[in-house]
Amino acid sequence: MGHTLQIAVDAKDPHAQADWWAETLGWSVEPTDEAFVRRMVAEGHASASDTTEHHGRLVWRKGAAICPTEQLGLTPRQRVLFQAVPEAKTVKNRVHWDLNLEGGDKDALRAALESRGATFLYQASEGPFAWYTMADPEGNEFCFG
Structure with a gap:
């Protein structure tokens, strides 16, 4: 089922x-x-x-x-x-969204999302992978890289 x-x-x-x-x-x-x-x-x-x-x-x-x-x-x-x-949201999300850029430019996406109300939180990396963590207009965290 x-x-x-x-x-x-x-x-x-x-x-x-x-x-x-x-x-x-x-x-x-x-x-x-x-x-x-x-x-x-x-x-x-x-x-x-x-x-x-x-x-x-x-x-x-x-x-x-x-x-x-x-x-x-x-x-x-x-x-x-x-x-x-x-x-209102008051603490860190226990679940967040990871967006797959599928080869897109993460800096351009960051700028576009910020222009629409998202907030840049931090950049992180692990091994060869690097990503941005941001918050949507209500503060929900999401990542992409």
Whole structure:
């Protein structure tokens, strides 16, 4: 029996995080079915306060997900869910993301990510491998090299 994996990431602003990571990974933000959201509110399963507008679309306030563009609408699929939490990140992540540059220029990527709100934390190396550790706009650590 196989399993699928969804990674859930706590976020102060799940929609902004989904936008940022989708652009960073070259993935897509999963679209929200606005008619479904409206129906859930109309039937009393949710309230208008459970929703918000993001980029002119009605969405669930507490979450946004991303996946590889070619997997949009497929089940199963790789998926990262950003879920709203009230508290800000305060300590080092126990899990972080490693991005594979696939031959790209790490200095150019660092500059591009910093221009979009990422923070450079440090450079490290082990043997012949060197990488940068950075934080996304909400402080979640990730590496690439």
